Amino acid sequence: MKNEFYLKVSRKTFMTQNALELEFEMPQALTQKFQFVAGQYITLCHDINGQEVRRSYSLCSAPSSQKWSVAIKRVSQGIFSNWAHDVLSVGDSLKVLPPEGRFTLETQNNDTNHYLAIAAGSGITPIMSMIQETLTKSPKAKFSLIYGNQNQTETMFAQNLNDLVARFSERFDLVSFFSREDVPGARFGRIDNGALRHLMSQQLAGTTFDQFFLCGPEAMIETAKTTLTDFGGTSQNTHYELFFSAPKESATLASGQSTITVVLDGVSDTFVIDKETPVLDAVLAKDLDPPYSCQGGVCSSCIARVSEGKATMIKNQILTDGEVEEGLVLTCQALVESDAIVIDYDNV
Numbered sequence: 547m548k549n550e551f552y553l554k555v556s557r558k559t560f561m562t563q564n565a566l567e568l569e570f571e572m573p574q575a576l577t578q579k580f581q582f583v584a585g586q587y588i589t590l591c592h593d594i595n596g597q598e599v600r601r602s603y604s605l606c607s608a609p610s611s612q613k614w615s616v617a618i619k620r621v622s623q624g625i626f627s628n629w630a631h632d633v634l635s636v637g638d639s640l641k642v643l644p645p646e647g648r649f650t651l652e653t654q655n656n657d658t659n660h661y662l663a664i665a666a667g668s669g670i671t672p673i674m675s676m677i678q679e680t681l682t683k684s685p686k687a688k689f690s691l692i693y694g695n696q697n698q699t700e701t702m703f704a705q706n707l708n709d710l711v712a713r714f715s716e717r718f719d720l721v722s723f724f725s726r727e728d729v730p731g732a733r734f735g736r737i738d739n740g741a742l743r744h745l746m747s748q749q750l751a752g753t754t755f756d757q758f759f760l761c762g763p764e765a766m767i768e769t770a771k772t773t774l775t776d777f778g779g780t781s782q783n784t785h786y787e788l789f790f791s792a793p794k795e796s797a798t799l800a801s802g803q804s805t806i807t808v809v810l811d812g813v814s815d816t817f818v819i820d821k822e823t824p825v826l827d828a829v830l831a832k833d834l835d836p837p838y839s840c841q842g843g844v845c846s847s848c849i850a851r852v853s854e855g856k857a858t859m860i861k862n863q864i865l866t867d868g869e870v871e872e873g874l875v876l877t878c879q880a881l882v883e884s885d886a887i888v889i890d891y892d893n894v
């Protein structure tokens with residue numbers, strides 16, 4: 547049975563000129579299926595110009611609120627985001643895949659952690675869910691947020707964050723960066739190494755953070771990961787999610803063809819694949835129904851196991867070295883290297 551469901555849009559609110567929030571009506575029968583942990587995303591699907599387009603969006607509502615909301619920023623040339631902004635209406639039904647994702651914060655009632663999140667632009671969406679869930683569910687937990695944007699008018703969730711600062715002033719603080727507007731009380735510029743180092747060693751000096759959550763463009767994440775190692779960040783307590791889908795690189799590692807066997811939902815299919823074609827593309831072209839969403843190596847929904855043969859990923863920012871060693875691949879990024887390969891979606 548396909549793991550896809552139709553949900554009705556119950557609210558569409560513009561929070562800035564180019565960013566909207568969609569809330570979905572959740573039928574009682576699906577609440578269990580759509581339970582989520584703060585930081586997870588859902589995948590929205592729609593046929594546009596005769597082709598199914600899928601995009602994953604982080605849930606920005608708190609899990610305990612029993613609301614399911616996503617925020618969508620308009621991307622120039624973005625087929626789905628432009629359709630959602632211009633055409634999608636309240637009352638429309640959308641095909642939606644249930645929550646997934648490994649970038650999560652699961653807080654408990656007795657949580658005493660102090661969390662630090664660093665977000666830029668639409669990278670704030672999973673962090674919003676984490677902040678709201680932590681502050682409302684865990685009375686002893688604290689949250690600090692460093693949030694970068696170009697200017698105030700394009701800042702997503704600006705009002706919601708100010709409300710949270712006012713409501714939880716003892717347990718939540720916000721440092722805003724604006725790269726194109728000088729705003730009193732905020733930092734001017736990008737969240738780069740120098741600015742972050744200064745902030746951590748001055749304004750946030752003396753605060754011990756237990757966990758770090760980073761979400762935004764790759765350059766910001768790489769900078770923050772490196773800088774935070776001097777302030778308690780380790781590979782265990784620093785979690786991150788890239789928030790962009792870079793175009794596929796054209797580098798081809800091998801040429802020719804290979805025989806591929808795909809194990810999916812207990813059924814095996816064997817066919818020939820060009821070594822230049824990513825595994826996911828070939829599997830979709832065979833009309834099989836593998837899990838996938840972003841097709842850009844960002845979301846992690848397309849993971850499968852190479853149980854025989856060899857594949858190399860064009861890029862991988864998600865799987866750990868250990869996971870790659872044990873044979874896991876992002877199939878949207880995987881190119882086959884061996885002359886025969888078995889890709890198992892059922893054993894991950």
Ligand code: FES
Nearest residue numbers: 841845846848878
């Ligand atoms: S489909 Fe998103 S990482 Fe492969």
